[in-house]
Amino acid sequence: MKRFAFGPFAVLALAGTLRAGDAPREVSPLLAGEPVAGFTLDDAPGSIEAMKGLRVEVGGRPPGETSGPLTGWKKCEWTLPTPRAGEYIVSLHLICGDARRGKFGYEAKGRDRETGEFRETGAWTASMRAFRVEVPAGQRATRMWVAGDGLYLSRVDVAFGVSAAVGADGTLTAVADSSYRTVLKMRGERSASCVVLVPECEPERRIATALASQLGLETRPEPEFTAPFPAGPSAERTTPDTNLIVVTSARGGPLAQALRRAGWIVENHAIPGPGGFAIRTLARPFRGRANVIVFAASDESGLSRALGQFRPRTADGGLVWDRFLVERPGSRWEKLRPDIHGDEDPFWPEQIALLGRPAAGLSGRTFAEQIASWGDAYWRTGNDRFADLFRRGILKMFAEDLYLAGADTHMALAGLIRGWDQVEESPSISGEDRLKIANGLLTKCVETAQGYGRAFPGFPYRGAMGMRHNHQTALGTGLVQAWLYYSRMYGLGRATAWKAYVDDIAEFAARNGHAPEDSANYEIRTFLQAAETIRSQGISLKSWPGAAAWTQAAVRFAASRDPFMLPAAYGDCWHSAEWTAVDFWEWMREDAGWEPATFLTDRLIEGYRVSYPASQPAGERFAYLHGSVATGGLIPAPGAGQAPDALQPLLGLAIIPMTRGYYDYLSGQRGNPEFWATHAGPPAPPYERSADKIQYRSGWGTGSEYLLVDGIGWASHGHEDLGAIESYAAGGRLWIVDAGYTNTGVAHHSTLEVKRDGEPAWKRLEGASGDFGSGPNMMEVARAEPKMPGNAGRFSVTLGARDYGGATWTRTLTGGGGRPMVVEDTLVAEQAGVFETTFRLRLLGTVEGKDGSWRVEQKDALLPIALALMSGDRAAAVSAAPDGHAGDGGAYSWYPFAPEGGKPVLLEWTRKVALKPGEKSVFRATLGPPRKR
Helix, strand or coil: EEEECCCCCCCCCECCCCCCCCCEEEECCEEEEEEEEEECCCHHHHHHHEEEEEEEECCCCCCCCCCCCCCCCCCEEEEEEEECEEEEEEEEEEEEEECEEEEEEEEEEEEEEEEEEEEECCCCCCEEEEEEEECCCCEEEEEEEEEEEEEEEEEEEEEECCCEECCCCCCCCCCCCCCCCCCEEECCCCCCCEECCCCCCCCHHHHHHHHHHHHHCCCCCCCCCCCCCCCCCCCCCCCCEEEEEEEEEEECHHHHHHHHCCCCCCCCCCCCCCCCEEEEEEECCCCCCCCCEEEEEHHHHHHHHHHCCCCCCEEEEEEEECCEECCCCCCHHHCCCCCCCCCCCCCCHHHHHHHHCCHHHHHHHHHHHHHHHHHHHHHHHHHHHEEEEEEHHHHHHCCCCHHCCCCCCCHHHHHHHHHHHHHHHCCCHHHHHHHHHHHHHHHHHHHCCCCCCCCHCCCCCCCCHHCCCHHHHHHHHHHHHHHHHHHHCCCCCCCCHHHHHHHHHHHHHHHHHCCCCCCCCHHHHHHHHHHHHHCCCCCHHHHHHCCCCHHHHHHHHCEEECCCEEEEECCCCCCCCCCCCHHHHHHHHHHHCCCCHHHHHHHHHHHHHHHCCCCCCHHHHHHHCCCHHHCCCCCCCHHHHHHCCCHHHHHHEECCCCCHHHHHCCCCCCCCCHHHHCCCCCCCCCHHCCCCEEEECCCCCCCCCCECCCCCCCCCCCCCCCCCCEEEEEEEEEEEEECCCCCHHHHHCEEEEEECCCECCCCCCCCCCCCCCCCCCCEEEEEECCCCCCCCCCCEEEECCCCCCCCEEEEEEEEEEEEEEEEEEEECCCCCCCEEEEEEEEECCCCEECCCCCEEEEEEEEEEEEECCCCCCCCEEECCCCCCCCCCCCCCCCCCCCCCCCCCEEEEEEEEEECCCCCEEEEEEEECCCCCC
């Protein structure tokens, strides 16, 4: 069994063993059979209840603060009810290391049985271990423990017996029996082999009834969706082995909607388009042996054509369907679809040639994403050549160990497993290769440091804190797919441990609703990933506990998009024109009927057509798939071009509140308890006067005025951007932009940098998860006019922070109603000293001027900037450093109004002045209004 570190592989080191037959024997965690108990050692409510039930003690006491290591061979003990004698498998999730040793033990027949010491190479190494425990007859409860010397214990899972599908080496012994071949009816059968599910909606009800009559099949009402997948539907007078036929157009009945959320149905209002259809067999999508044949189309004409094309064959005394039939619609959609390739298309030899190159010429993560895309293309087209590309690609990935060698390849895990679930039954894949791939995904992807091994180590965002990190939620999307597949097809008990992690992700996503990264795109991406773990099980976001948090997140996401719908706060994303997370809006429309989704998507299409004409959102295909008829799509246009009521509060001045969980985290009330026990808590305003972002918006058109200011500083990824102007747009142009992923320092943001006697206001506080600096983390909203949102006229807002380099800093922004925007920073000394202060604006365009008079020029537009300089002040324009992580280096080379290259420029205004307590220094900049050149 392999051990994995975060970087290189770790090597198992057993420092000694007891007598043969006495110590618990180490086995593969994949041997685990029927799960009977488990707990995570943290302070989440569910974890606390689970630990109470198992009488968990740490060092002889109930677990209190559980984030620390087991030191000095202290024990974490629990008592497992063991009403059944026999073999149990105990799986542990640990952090070991050269100096972090551990032991596992249990009591049987009054004797302690304990392993020798184990550890891993490295300082902090993820370790997944499992031990075989023999419980004698009559022992109704069994004491177990992990002892450690520097060891961290994260999770314990206990199973009874071993999985029938897994051999002693921890690999699957035989491929699961599944096929597209679906028996519709057998001659002389007493019970139905297959039934047609009839929904209440039209035209599906009429088509389904006609189909059943055409084939002589029985019908059943399409059941309500109750238990999450992979549990099967409870249709009357059926068994888990009764084959089903589901009929759906753009929306369909409750089961069809659930299958669409889970990705089994990809057809919707636009795919495959007017008159097109797909007849697709889902091979064993639920527990049991039933197949589901799906008739899916975008409209009634497509369903009617599918009805005419469905011609099962007679075989072995019955009526059988085993085809995958996709009928392409009209020429428009055929032109727009990138995955339609004829047999003579050069695409195929090009892809085969790509696979002949080492690592396919790609990074591990990019290659994994490419493989996943082939699975998706197969599912949309029924073309077995895509399935063959998937097969070739994934076997190459295993052979060259590209998954583990890549960086953050767990981000592609969901696509890989979902893609495999889609292509597995393709005729192009042999049974031998099926077993290789199912085992490869299990042992080389899921049960590794780029899979479940990342579930707990290395992240402080656990327990009752109520936040989950982007990498945690992305991993959750992969583990939910792994659970759905391996529990359904192989009955794998180990999958229950993955599911516990997935449930944690889904629970906390709706509870506090904020990723620890202070970035509007990261937050929504974390929500999107958490939503995927829920939807993958067929569950609607609308029905999920805490559903109000999803709507709040969608509104916050809209607030941080400028008039072009560009990501104003792209600070932790990969491109300054990031747009893909808008899927979240569409999921909200689909699941919750959230009306602003269409309005906002139309605005995005129209904005990108102005600001980024070469982008996907600006193109015909994107509009067709996502937009309303007003932009070239198929969805009814929103009424009268007005923002829906839900977005009205974003007009004018809007204070975007922090979620309470994130506030508690930044104020030191949750998370990092060991750190805050020995350090003074971070300064924080009252919650009701805190803000995530401060936004002003005069309207939703591309010529509207827009301002976004950050109320948070020094969050995950260490961006020193407290009070920063992250975006400013006016007069149809984008003037102020924020910095990228790796440009974290205060010098990269449009804010005020302060040093007192050479010491910066912010310094990293080591040991606090990298999320805290010595300065304040939150701005206080001291005054805001108008007090109520929805008024797009004049505005004024004052933000403040104390203990900012030995001073109180207030930032006042005024403007709106066609007036210039004024930014006034006031620094009042709390302590005497020499203050070196730099006021910065990160501008897009050519910046020219001198002294207090400057201008920013873009194509056909000009923004004047006046600086109220004092004697001794200096002002200069300097090139902004490129971002090594972001696309285009963080430049706006694609923006049609920027000078060549689109590189941001910093306008820096510096001052050095000695201040006594109570004395102040004021910076005042007046921007605009913009005018035509």
